[in-house]
Amino acid sequence: MSTPTTAELKPAPPPVETIRIKVDGRELDVPKTMPDWQGKPQPTTMLQACAMAGLEVPHYCYHPKLPIAGNCRMCLIEFGTPMMGPDRKPVLNEDGSPKIARSVLPYEPDAARGAIACATPISPGMELYPSSAATKQMREAVLESLLINHPLDCPICDQAGECKLQEYSVEHGQATSRFVETKVHKPKQVDLGPRIMLDDERCVLCTRCIRFTRDVAGDDALGIVNRGSYNSIAAYPGRQFDNNYSLNTVDLCPVGALTSKDFRFQMRVWFLKETKSLCATCGTGCNITAGAREEKLLRFEPRQNDAVNGPWMCDHGRLNYKWVQREDRLSTVISTRTGSGTWTGVLAEVAEVLRNAPKGSVAMVLSARQTNEELYLLNKLAVLCGAITDSIAREGQGDALLVSPDKNPNSNGVRLTGVAYTEMGIQIPKIAAGIRNGQIKTLVVFGEDVTRHGLEGDVLSRLDHLIVSDVLPNETTQRAHFLLPGCAHIEKRGTFVNVKGRLQKFMKAVEPKGDARPEWEFLGELLQLLGRPENFKSLEGLFNQMAKDTPAFAGLEWSRIGDLGVNVKL
Amino acid sequence: MNNARNNLTTVKRTELTFLEKLYVPTLWSGLKVTFRHFWNTLFRGKVVTMEYPEQKWTVPEGYRGAPYLVKDTEDRTKCVSCQLCEFVCPPKAIRITPPGPAVDPTTGNVEKRPKEFEINMLRCIFCGFCQEVCPEEAIFLQKDYSLTGVSRSEMIYDKEKLLALGGVHRGPIMKWKQKADEARKQDAFKPE
Ligand code: SF4
Ligand code: SF4
Ligand code: SF4
């Protein structure tokens, strides 16, 4: 059995050069260099060293995946360096240890001079004091100055509950404000672009949004205008902030300045139930956190996975969730033959049809939007009925950052489970011909409107039996003799294999409506009715069984996939 | 063997005396109270009961009755739909529908207010947490203590009803007015 190749199992990197420093009096060896936002080695900063010591240095402008700006000053900490004599030799204490010179203001030798931890590299023998009284005072002062003109809009601010200004104010700020003057008012409800609304009063001018759109998204759309207290973020005059990654700035914005128009004033964040899932809009498979309240999906946010999407996702995928809970979603299981409307009844009829179908008279069109587990069961079913199977390719525009030209989330799953060959859709004309000449009498369709992919209505009308499972109504579902309402991926658990061969699992965020059930559940029952009892009791069991039977997944177990997925051999 | 049983203490029931077993003296002492009130009401004009519901009890200051929404003196709904009361309410009596992203041009500089606000008075336990948590002084426990209705749905008070019952609050906090005034002053400011 071959072991899966995971990022974690790569050969150990060569030993790294380290520097010995002290953090809060504790000695620590830290690597001399650390990857910067693009992964290039750069001298380790004080902030990274503190993080290695388990201490979070509060910060606004610093973001591990953005170039460093060093403008917010929130990360100031007190530090000291080994004292040097005039002979450039370290000065020693009486006990032989090097004497440390605390950094002080040149004109005020009693006051500590901090350094911004996000941009200051460490040097051998350096001592950092992230918990000292002077550091505390610096943080208080920075927060006080940030709050001078801050509107304290928390009751109406979408960021409340996940706002760094709130969090740091509670942790590091002062309890009361000394500011008695009138606050400066800046533009509110600024329409930055089709998906973003800006509240300039809340902005702390960290420039994360500017750097993201300029350096990551490659669209230099934002900048700071006006002077002093009137500094405001704005889009380039006459232009909209409208690129396919714009909503990432809403996540990046440490405060409630940039808000998503889609999520704006929909729900306070503390009511959201968060579920680890994936985006199923293209083959990249960005990791997401789905937020829902009382079975209503309210937002998708990217979940960091450096092997797939880093901390970002595209706007299109982020907003592609509304269809799942559309009013006209399929929610009744039905057999138009007998009018039966129960799962037991309809599945029994479907089993009867498949059992009596002669070899070679069944065809299956299975979407690359189904999960690996479902495709595995469907393939079993196909083998049982001697059916010809295929899937439908979905090509579109890709880009250099995340979006893949493959618009199916699980094309590789289709290939690895044996449902289709490298090129998807080559069997469709054969199936169409088979139906036309009367050889194929039964068609099973999962998750595709085949009338738009080469099996038009007049072809389907020649069939004796059309068995369809889908989420939304379409012409194929309207023509179905047996309609089995299934689930969108956000309503069930399962795994996809992305375009690069990363197998990732996703969890269920909301309940499906009405009769709709996860496909793997009723497929298991169907196989049982056909005399092939499956011995899985849960999705975990099904996955493990699939992994045993599928060479590409050999050695995998559900419990060992983890939240970030594993690489499989394509 | 049975530790739990060993730890039990048996309390002996007090034996009743002969008179106590008769019940008559106890009965008599109760009747004395009844006769005293009867006498006082009939001949000395000291009324201790009320003809409810024609007569109603005036509740003391600080009484915690039903929670209602209030408006400010310029007829604005004070509630900003922050949903803190919904979060804090122990029996989950409050349900707020936030306004969504659409900007309502008729409300001036009011940025956010609830689209719908319901309190299920059958659930409410009059604890006052909503009033305490409200950052805008928009909800107050008022003096109504007797709420009636003929169906469950009637006992779910919606925003209109809560505002009508709540009336006007004359407090110093007028968030939107203050913001508008400050912004106007800033715009009008001309450096010499
Ligand atoms: S940005 Fe943060 S601190 Fe400012 S109003 Fe919003 S939640 Fe409050
Ligand atoms: S809008 Fe947000 S991300 Fe952009 S500079 Fe202001 S605070 Fe930073
Ligand atoms: S008084 Fe208590 S129970 Fe009633 S609505 Fe307010 S918080 Fe809920």
Ligand code: SF4
């Ligand atoms: S706490 Fe006050 S402002 Fe917030 S939703 Fe409740 S009543 Fe409205």
Ligand code: FES
């Ligand atoms: S995090 Fe902003 S200056 Fe360091």
